Amino acid sequence: KQEVTQIPAALSxxxxxxxxxNCSFTDSAIYNLQWFRQxxxxxxxxxxxxxxxxxxxxxxxxxxxxxxSSGRSTLYIAASQPGDSxxxxxxxxxxxxxxxxxxxxxKGTHLIIQP
Amino acid sequence: xxxxxxxxxxxxxxxxxxxxVTCSQNMNxxxxxxxxxxxxxxxxxxxxxMNVEVTDKGDVPEGYKVSRKEKRNFPLILESPxxxxxxxxxxxxxxxxxxxxxxxxxxxxxxLTVT
Numbered sequence: 001k002q003e004v005t006q007i008p009a010a011l012s013x014x015x016x017x018x019x020x021x022n023c024s025f026t027d028s029a030i031y032n033l034q035w036f037r038q039x040x041x042x043x044x045x046x047x048x049x050x051x052x053x054x055x056x057x058x059x060x061x062x063x064x065x066x067x068x069s070s071g072r073s074t075l076y077i078a079a080s081q082p083g084d085s086x087x088x089x090x091x092x093x094x095x096x097x098x099x100x101x102x103x104x105x106x107k108g109t110h111l112i113i114q115p
Numbered sequence: 116x117x118x119x120x121x122x123x124x125x126x127x128x129x130x131x132x133x134x135x136v137t138c139s140q141n142m143n144x145x146x147x148x149x150x151x152x153x154x155x156x157x158x159x160x161x162x163x164x165m166n167v168e169v170t171d172k173g174d175v176p177e178g179y180k181v182s183r184k185e186k187r188n189f190p191l192i193l194e195s196p197x198x199x200x201x202x203x204x205x206x207x208x209x210x211x212x213x214x215x216x217x218x219x220x221x222x223x224x225x226x227l228t229v230t
Contacts, residue, residue, distance in 0.1 A: 032217060043205060044221040089158070093217055102148050102160035102173050103219060 002027045006090055006106035014114050015082055021075040021109045023090030028068050034103065035064050035075050036089040044089065048075070052095070080113045087111070117142045119222035121206050127228045128196055136191045136225050138206030146209045146217070147189040148173070149181065151202040152224075158205070164189055196229045203227075 003026045013019055023033070032051045036044040048057045048064040050073070056065040063076040077084060087110045091103035119140045128134055140147065148163040150173075160173030164183040178200055180192040189208075193200060206222040 034219060036221075041224075041226075043223040044207075046218060046220065049218045091158075091219075093219075102150070102163050103158075105158040107155075107157040 002030075002092060002094060002104040004090060004092055004104050004106035006088075006109050008109060009107065010110040010112075012112040012114060013080060015080060017080050018076070018078050019080055019111075021077070021088050021090075021111070023073040023075070023106055025071045025073075025092050025104075027094070028071050029095045030068065031093045031095045033064075033066055033073050033090065033092050035062075035073075036091065038087045038089060038108070040087075047088075082113045082115045085111055085113045117220070119206055119208055119220050121204075121222040121225050123225060124223065125226050127230065129230055130197055131195050134193050134196060134227075136193075136204060136206075136227070138189045138191065138222060139187050140189075140206075140208040140220070141187065142208060142210065142220065143186065144208035144210040144220075145186070146211070147183065148207045148209075148219075149179070149189070149191045150205045150207065151175065152205065153202050161191070161204075193227075196227075198229050201227060201229050 005024045007022045034049045035047045038044050050057050050066040061078040066073045087108040089108045091105045122137045145166050149161040150158045152158045159175050161179050162181040164170045170181050204225045207219045209217045209219045
């Protein structure tokens with residue numbers, strides 16, 4: 001059964017720093033990997049989606065990489081801002097069922113950016 | 116605006132009183148899912164649907180029912196709620212095709228308390 005692990009569970013850094021969030025998964029048979037942001041008491045906002053054939057995706061200050069063979073993904077946040085404070089979730093979709101099965105989520109990294 | 120909507124957003128009920136949480140998406144997505152989010156356990160899939168009249172169990176289906184009579188709607192039914200179903204519930208939808216196929220879009224969440 002797929003397991004997704006996110007390290008660290010919590011992170012607090014000063015504003016302006018570049019930082020890396022890590023995600024690992026046990027089964028490399030994935031269709032895609034998606035990074036989400038969740039603010040307290042709110043829903044999930046999709047940040048980046050990487051298909052299994054891709055190595056990375058970029059959106060603004062965010063860059064996500066995928067190494068499917070080693071079961072790892074990283075989310076790089078450049079020049080962090082207090083508004084980046086949130087919980088970041090990594091999720092993988094399996095290749096079984098034609099990609100229709102649900103996502104398996106990590107437990108998230110709770111990020112605090114200190115002003 | 117493309118979105119997934121859920122109602123109600125907050126619900127407090129008593130054990131055994133049947134309830135329905137509605138979910139609707141306006142993006143013509145084929146796939147829809149329900150997840151629950153619990154502290155320490157993360158997000159887990161309850162049920163998913165690949166299209167109208169096609170549904171299947173996720174990881175934690177016990178105590179829940181779903182139906183997919185229309186493409187846009189995917190209600191979650193708790194026939195006899197129990198306190199262990201107190202949780203934050205999310206509906207999600209995704210589509211097949213294109214570079215971002217199966218990218219999941221989430222609703223804002225429904226916080227359910229069963230006393």
